[in-house]
Amino acid sequence: MYGYMGKILRVNLTKRTIKVDDLDFDLAKKYVGGRGLGTKLLFDEIDPKIDPLSPDNKIIFMNGPMSGTPTPTGGRYMVITKSPLSGTIASSNSGGTWGARLKYAGYDGIIVEGKSEAPVYLEINEEDVEIKDASHVWGKLVHETTDILQKDKNTNVLTIGPGGEKLSRMAAVMNEKDRAAGRSGVGAVMGSKNLKAIVVRGKMKVNLFDEEKTRANNKEATNKLKDNPVTGQGLPTYGTAVLVNVINANGILPTNNFQGGVFDAADDISGETLAEKYLVRKDPCHRCPIACGRYTKTKKVEGGGPEYETIWAFGSDCGVKDLEAIIEANHWCNQYGIDTITAGATLAAAMELKEKGYLEDVDFEGQPLDFGNAEAMVYWLHKMGKREGFGDKMADGSLVLCKSYGREDLSMTVKGLEIPAYDPRGVQGHGLTYATSNRGGCHVRGYMISPEILGLPDKLDRMELQDKPLWVKIFQDLTAFIDSSGLCLFTSFALGADDYANIYNAVVGTEWTGDDVLKAGERIYNIERQFNLAAGFTASDDTLPERLLKVPMPEGPTKGHVHQLDKLLPEYYQLRGWNEMGIPTQERLVELGLE
Amino acid sequence: MITVKLYAYLRDNRGKSVELSYEEGMTIKDVAKALNLNLADVSIVICDGKDDIPSRMVDHPVKPDSLIHFFPPVAGG
Ligand code: SF4
Numbered sequence: 001m002y003g004y005m006g007k008i009l010r011v012n013l014t015k016r017t018i019k020v021d022d023l024d025f026d027l028a029k030k031y032v033g034g035r036g037l038g039t040k041l042l043f044d045e046i047d048p049k050i051d052p053l054s055p056d057n058k059i060i061f062m063n064g065p066m067s068g069t070p071t072p073t074g075g076r077y078m079v080i081t082k083s084p085l086s087g088t089i090a091s092s093n094s095g096g097t098w099g100a101r102l103k104y105a106g107y108d109g110i111i112v113e114g115k116s117e118a119p120v121y122l123e124i125n126e127e128d129v130e131i132k133d134a135s136h137v138w139g140k141l142v143h144e145t146t147d148i149l150q151k152d153k154n155t156n157v158l159t160i161g162p163g164g165e166k167l168s169r170m171a172a173v174m175n176e177k178d179r180a181a182g183r184s185g186v187g188a189v190m191g192s193k194n195l196k197a198i199v200v201r202g203k204m205k206v207n208l209f210d211e212e213k214t215r216a217n218n219k220e221a222t223n224k225l226k227d228n229p230v231t232g233q234g235l236p237t238y239g240t241a242v243l244v245n246v247i248n249a250n251g252i253l254p255t256n257n258f259q260g261g262v263f264d265a266a267d268d269i270s271g272e273t274l275a276e277k278y279l280v281r282k283d284p285c286h287r288c289p290i291a292c293g294r295y296t297k298t299k300k301v302e303g304g305g306p307e308y309e310t311i312w313a314f315g316s317d318c319g320v321k322d323l324e325a326i327i328e329a330n331h332w333c334n335q336y337g338i339d340t341i342t343a344g345a346t347l348a349a350a351m352e353l354k355e356k357g358y359l360e361d362v363d364f365e366g367q368p369l370d371f372g373n374a375e376a377m378v379y380w381l382h383k384m385g386k387r388e389g390f391g392d393k394m395a396d397g398s399l400v401l402c403k404s405y406g407r408e409d410l411s412m413t414v415k416g417l418e419i420p421a422y423d424p425r426g427v428q429g430h431g432l433t434y435a436t437s438n439r440g441g442c443h444v445r446g447y448m449i450s451p452e453i454l455g456l457p458d459k460l461d462r463m464e465l466q467d468k469p470l471w472v473k474i475f476q477d478l479t480a481f482i483d484s485s486g487l488c489l490f491t492s493f494a495l496g497a498d499d500y501a502n503i504y505n506a507v508v509g510t511e512w513t514g515d516d517v518l519k520a521g522e523r524i525y526n527i528e529r530q531f532n533l534a535a536g537f538t539a540s541d542d543t544l545p546e547r548l549l550k551v552p553m554p555e556g557p558t559k560g561h562v563h564q565l566d567k568l569l570p571e572y573y574q575l576r577g578w579n580e581m582g583i584p585t586q587e588r589l590v591e592l593g594l595e
Numbered sequence: 596m597i598t599v600k601l602y603a604y605l606r607d608n609r610g611k612s613v614e615l616s617y618e619e620g621m622t623i624k625d626v627a628k629a630l631n632l633n634l635a636d637v638s639i640v641i642c643d644g645k646d647d648i649p650s651r652m653v654d655h656p657v658k659p660d661s662l663i664h665f666f667p668p669v670a671g672g
Contacts, residue, residue, distance in 0.1 A: 229638070229668035238603055240671030245602050249641050249664045267611065271671075272603060292671070308671045444672055454670050455639055459648045493670050557644030 002209035003065030003508040004028050008041075009107050009129060011122060013193050014055060014114030018129050023108055029510060030593065032484035033064035033108065035091040036524035038080030041111065042089070043527060048535035052084040052185075053167060053192040055115035061102065061158075061198070064486025065508050068103030068206045070214065072222050073488035075100035075286025078181070082535070084192075085169040085185035085342065085397055086416035086440040089531040092172070092186045093444075093483055095285030095293070096179035098200065101156040105202025112195060121149065121159075121197040126204065134196040138165065141335040142174045143303070145197060155201045161337025164191035166387045168395040170342035174334060178304025179285070182339040184417060184439055185397075209509035217503050221495060222289050228494035230456065235292040235490065236282060240308035241271030243421075243449075248316075250453055250462070251556030252426035254419075255316045256371045257348040258412045258547060261423045262556035265321030269311050273323060290490055298324045306330035306340070309443070312421035313344020318351060319371030326374075329381050336385030342397050343384060345418035347377055349398035349410055350390075358405045362390050409546050415440030415537065424548055426558030427452045429460070429468035432568045433476065435542045438528035444489055446475035456493055465564060469572035477521030484524055523592045526576075526584050530594070539582035542569060597657060599626060600664045605636065617659040624653040626663060638668040 001023070010019040031037040038060045050056040059081040066074040077099025083090035102110070105126050112122075116131070119138040123130045137145045142161040149157045156176060164171035164187030171187030172180040181187075190196075208214045225231040234242050247253045248266035255263045267273060274296065283304050284291035295304055306314075306327055314320060314329040333340045351371045353359050359369070367376040383391025394401050398418055402411040412419050417440030424431025433446035443449070451471060452462040460471070478497055482489050485504065497514030505512055512520075532541075543549070548563045573580065577588025589595045597615045615629055623642060627634050627649075634649040641664040642655055657663070 230670040234603060234667065234669040235671065238669070242603055242669045243671040245600075246639065246664075246666050246669060249600070249666075250646055251644070272606070447672055449672075450670065453639075453646070454668075455648050456668075456670060459639070459651075462646070489672065490670075557641070557646075 001025050002207050003069065004033070005103055005106050005108050005206065007107050009110045009124070010113070011110065011131065012113045013116040013120065013131070013195060016131055018131070029508065031524060032481060032520050034062050034078040034484040034486055035080065035093070035480060036484035036520070036527070038062035038078050038091060038109065039089055039524065039528055039531060042080050042082070043531050046082065048082065048531050050082065052082040052087065052189060055193070057082050057189055057192070059112045059186065059189045059193070060109060062109035063099050063103055064484050066503065067486030068100040069208060069507055070218050070287065071487065071503055071507065072218060072225060073285065073288045073290065073491055074486050075288070076486050076488055077102065078483065079173050079186045081186055081189045083184035083186070083439065084188045087535055088415050088439050088537065089528045090184035090186050090439055091483070092181035092183050094173065094175055094179050094181040095288070095488060096156070096176035097286040098156040098158050098175035098179070099486065100286045101200045101202060103206050104204050105200050106204050110198065112193060115192065116194040119194045119196050121195065121199060123199045125201045137196055142337050143177050143335060146177050149197055149199045151199070151201065154203055155199060157197060157199050159197035159337070160187040160190045161335060163336040163338040163385055164188055165196070166395070167191050168338055168387065169400070170339045170346070170395065170397050172337050172339050174337050178334045180334065180339070183341065183442065187337050208507055210506045213506035217506050221491070221499060221503065224494045224499070225289050225491065230493045231290045231490065235290050238271035238275050239292050239294045241274050241306070241311050243308045244270040244311060245272070246453065247422060249557070250426060251553065251558035252423040253312065253316050254421060254423045256319045257317060257352040257410065258423060258545070259352070260555050261426060261553050261558050263316035266316065268321050269315040269323045269326060271308070278323070278327060285488065288488065290488070292490060296327055298327050300324070301328050301331040303331050303334060305334065309420050310340035310344065313341050313348070314377060317344055317348040318377050320374045320377055321372070322374040325378055328378050332378070332381055332385060338385060341420050342418045343381060345412060346384070346394050346398040346401060347380060349402055349412065350380070350394055352410050353402065353405055353407065358407065365389065412545050412547070413441050414544060415541050417441045419545070422449055423553065423558065424544060424563045425553045425561045427462050428465055428564060428568065429472050431544060431548070431563040431565060432468060432472045432572060435544050435565055435569065436472070436572060438525065438532055444479065446472050446479055447489070448472060448475060450493070463561065465567050469568055469575055472572060473575050474518065476525055477518045480521035480524040481517045519592070523594060526589070526592055526594055529584060533583060542582060597626065597659070597661045597663065599630060600662070602665070603667050603669055605632065605665055605667050617657070621657040622653065623649070623655045623657065623663070626657060627665070632665060636667055637665050639666040640664070
C-alpha cells in the first residue's frame with residue numbers, strides 16, 4: 001500500500017481498549033482520505049441523529065495520502081465528527097506537523113469512541129499506545145499543556161484548552177500550540193469524552209509508489225508555488241491578512257456584525273500593518289514553501305497568527321481598529337482553544353444585541369460590550385473562554401446567544417456556523433457556497449473569492465449570477481479532494497486538478513486524471529450531504545441570514561445589493577443532480593458509486 | 596483631485612496614497628503611467644467601485660474626483 005500507512009487506530013475510552021484496524025485500500029482510494037474517508041467511516045459508524053456531545057458520537061483524526069510525504073504542504077489532517085455547534089457533519093482542517101507525525105507513527109488516522117470516566121490523554125509512540133491520566137494538565141491552557149506533554153523534537157502535541165473541557169460549542173482542537181482545527185466545535189467533542197490531548201511520536205516513512213516521479217512532481221509544484229505571485233510573494237510577505245484592504249475596497253468587509261461593508265480603519269488592521277509593526281517571523285506548516293503563517297509579538301503577547309479571518313472577526317466585525325487588541329484576542333483564543341471566527345462573531349452579535357437594547361439586565365462589570373470597545377472585547381473574550389458571567393452565555397456561539405433573546409436573526413450563521421469575513425451581498429457565488437456548505441457558514445468549502453474578487457484563475461463579475469452555480473460546484477468538488485488529500489487549500493492558487501492527479505498518482509499508484517479528482521470530490525460532497533440529510537437537515541437550511549437576503553447593503557461599492565440566493569439555488573441543485581428538495585437523485589448516487 | 600490607493604509591495608517608493616490632478620480624457624492607463632506603475636504588476640484595479648483586471652480597465656475613464664485602488668496579486672482565506 002502506497003501513500004497510506006494501512007492502519008487506523010481505534011480507541012474506546014469507555015472500555016479503555018486500543019485496537020488497530022487495517023485500512024481498506026479500495027475504500028481509501030474511493031474517498032481519498034482526510035475529510036472524505038473520515039466522513040465515510042463516521043457515517044458508517046454513528047447515527048447522524050445522535051447528540052454530538054454524548055458518548056455515542058465519535059471523533060476521527062484522519063490524514064490524507066499526501067500527509068507525511070515530501071509533497072509541498074503535505075502535513076495537514078482533518079478532524080471529523082458530528083458538530084456540537086451546527087449538528088452537521090464537522091470536518092475541521094489543521095496544518096502544523098501533527099498530521100504528518102501521525103503518519104510517521106504508522107497510522108493514517110485515529111477513531112476515538114465512548115467517554116472516559118476521568119480526564120485522560122493518548123500517548124502514541126509507534127506501536128506503543130497508552131491511555132494515560134491527564135489530571136495534571138486538565139484545566140491548563142493550550143501552551144502550558146503542550147510544553148508539559150512535549151517530549152522531544154520527534155513528538156507533536158494535539159490538545160484542547162479550557163474551552164473544550166467546558167464543552168464550549170466553539171471549542172477548537174489545537175496542535176503545535178497555535179495551529180487550529182478551529183471550526184464547528186470539534187474541541188468540545190474531545191472535552192465530552194474527557195480526552196485532553198493526543199501526543200504522537202514516530203519516525204517511520206510513508207511508502208511512495210513512484211519515488212522518482214514524486215520527486216519530479218514536488219519540484220514542479222514547488223516551482224509553480226514559488227513563481228506564482230500569490231503563493232510566492234503575497235502570502236509569504238503579508239500572510240492571509242493581505243486580504244483586509246482588497247475586501248474592504250470592494251465594500252464587503254463585514255462591519256459591526258454585518259450591518260455595513262466598509263471599515264474606515266481597514267488599513268490599520270491590514271496584513272501590511274501587521275508585517276510592518278508586529279511580525280517577528282514567518283511560521284510555516286510542515287514542508288510548506290508558501291509560509292503564510294505569522295509569528296507576531298506585541299507588548300502583551302506573542303505567538304502564532306493572526307489570520308485574516310481572525311483580524312476581521314475581532315476587528316471590523318466588532319468595530320475594533322486596535323490591531324494589538326486583535327492580536328491579543330487571537331492569542332487568548334488559541335490559549336483557551338476556541339475558534340477565532342465564532343468567538344469574534346459572537347462578541348459582535350452580543351454588541352448588536354446591546355446596541356438594540358436587549359442586554360439592559362446584563363452586568364458588564366464596567367466593561368460594556370459596545371462596538372469599537374477593544375478593551376471590553378478582550379475582557380469578555382476571557383470570560384467566554386472561562387465560561388464566567390455573561391461569558392458563559394456567549395460560549396456556545398451566536399445562535400444560542402441570539403435565540404435566548406428572541407433575535408435569532410442577529411446571529412450571522414448558516415446552519416448554526418458563523419459566516420466568515422466576506423459579505424455575500426457583494427459576492428454572489430461566494431454567498432451560494434455559504435448557503436450550501438455542508439458544515440454551514442464556511443468560506444473554505446468553495447472559495448469563490450478567488451475568481452469573484454481576486455481574479456484567480458479568471459476574473460468574474462462579482463454581482464453576475466450567470467454560470468456561478470457551475471463555478472461553485474467545481475470549486476466545492478476540487479476543495480473536497482484537496483481537503484481529503486492532506487495538502488493545503490492554498491496550493492490551489494497555483495495548482496489545478498491535473499496537477500493534483502499527477503501528485504496523487506505518483507504517491508498512491510493510481511492513474512487518475514483531473515476529472516477523476518473532481519469526481520472523487522463530488523462523491524465526498526455528496527456523502528457529506530447525505531449525512532446532513534440523515535441528521536435532519538433539509539433544503540430550507542440551505543439559506544443565508546435574513547439580513548443578507550433582504551436588507552440592501554447600506555454603503556460603499558456594494559451599496560443597494562442583497563444576495564440573490566433564490567435565483568442561484570435551483571440551478572445549483574440541478575447541476576448537483578439533486579431534486580428540488582435538495583436530495584441527491586438515485587441516478588447521481590449510482591454515478592458516484594454511492595448507491 | 597484623483598486619489599490613488601496602493602497596497603502591499605506596490606507601496607514601495609510610492610506610499611499608501613497618492614493624489615493626482617485630473618486632466619481631460621484621463622484613463623486608468625494614464626494614472627498608472629503617472630505613478631510609474633507597470634500594469635503587469637497589478638492584478639486588480641478598482642475605480643469608483645468598479646473592479647476588474649487591468650487589461651479590461653486600461654481605457655476606463657477617470658473622473659476629476661475618482662478613487663482608484665491598485666492591488667498586486669494577493670489572496671488568502
Ligand atoms: S500555505 Fe499557510 S496554512 Fe497552508 S500549509 Fe503553508 S503555512 Fe500552512
